[in-house]
Amino acid sequence: MEEEKKPYGTVLLKAAKIIDHLSNSKEAQSLAVIAANTGLSSPTALKILDTLLLIGYVEKDEQTKRFTLGSALIRHANNRLANLDIIKITEPYLRNLQAGLDETVHLGILDKDEVLYVNKLETQKAIANINSRIGNTNHLYSSAMGKAMLAVFSEEELEAYLGRVELVADTPNTITDRAVLKEEIRNVRMAGFATDDEENDLDVICIGAALVVDNKLYGAFSVSTPKYRFDREKTIAKVLETKKNLLAELGKTKTFG
Structure with missing residues (x-):
């Protein structure tokens, strides 16, 4: 009997939840709102957001401390759509x-x-x-x-x-x-x-x-x-x-x- 495949690295699933939330949001989102809407704790959400910031998948307004999707992720999406x-x-x-x-x-x-x-x-x-x-x-x-x-x-x-x-x-x-x-x-x-x-x-x-x-x-x-x-x-x-x-x-x- 074939074993059921399990996801490798649950942090990727958590990151996907954050990206999905930001994608569906018309306005920049605070850490508290992101955590509440993804079911993550604020410390966990912040660690993942910091990593997504490093690779350009999210951006952060230093004045408001709110997050949006980053240009790197948008560029990948646009390349996919163009094809x-x-x-x-x-x-x-x-x-x-x-x-x-x-x-x-x-x-x-x-x-x-x-x-x-x-x-x-x-x-x-x-x-x-x-x-x-x-x-x-x-x-x-x-x-x-x-x-x-x-x-x-x-x-x-x-x-x-x-x-x-x-x-x-x-x-x-x-x-x-x-x-x-x-x-x-x-x-x-x-x-x-x-x-x-x-x-x-x-x-x-x-x-x-x-x-x-x-x-x-x-x-x-x-x-x-x-x-x-x-x-x-x-x-x-x-x-x-x-x-x-x-x-x-x-x-x-x-x-x-």
């Missing part, structure tokens, strides 16, 4: 979409129970507060890309997801009722696109679509627009046109996993 084939293949189509609407366009991939932003093409026009950066993650249940991905899940996969994820309201429009969300996902399946109606950021509406070829989910893309200049009909038409063109391209390519 993703899905970015290279979708880039010209998403640039065309962005030029046609002059609004912010995102590309994301499924990352466990979240959507990971891997590309962002920004508008030159005034924008509302869109809290998105390449390398950040967002909820599946409240983002246009995320809901488009959930619509690809089987009923069993969707039920499992809803069983393990807490539906937390980021705005008054966020869907937190599981039955309502399931109905929303059924509508996404029929329409071929998903809508984030101020569910992540107030005054921002997003339309997104998933990229699925031969039952394989490659990712999703979306257009984010301030509510005051949102043209629903035009945006949906452009998103569906881009989806059609991308699926044709991915169907021809299919060279990446």
Whole structure:
């Protein structure tokens, strides 16, 4: 009988908890907050942070004594993202979409129970507060890309997801009722696109679509627009046109996993 593999060096697991916490935090974090959110004691967290500081994986503001992700880690992450084939293949189509609407366009991939932003093409026009950066993650249940991905899940996969994820309201429009969300996902399946109606950021509406070829989910893309200049009909038409063109391209390519 094969022995169950055990992790070598639990300090690496503890360091990963700290990095995950900093990655998900929009603001610099104090030692006390990091310790509390990772389940580590303050002395243990500090020792690990000191090591991460030495290799550039975290940075520390000497005035506030707060920590953020370091440039070395961000550089590694950006190098990894730059080499993703899905970015290279979708880039010209998403640039065309962005030029046609002059609004912010995102590309994301499924990352466990979240959507990971891997590309962002920004508008030159005034924008509302869109809290998105390449390398950040967002909820599946409240983002246009995320809901488009959930619509690809089987009923069993969707039920499992809803069983393990807490539906937390980021705005008054966020869907937190599981039955309502399931109905929303059924509508996404029929329409071929998903809508984030101020569910992540107030005054921002997003339309997104998933990229699925031969039952394989490659990712999703979306257009984010301030509510005051949102043209629903035009945006949906452009998103569906881009989806059609991308699926044709991915169907021809299919060279990446």
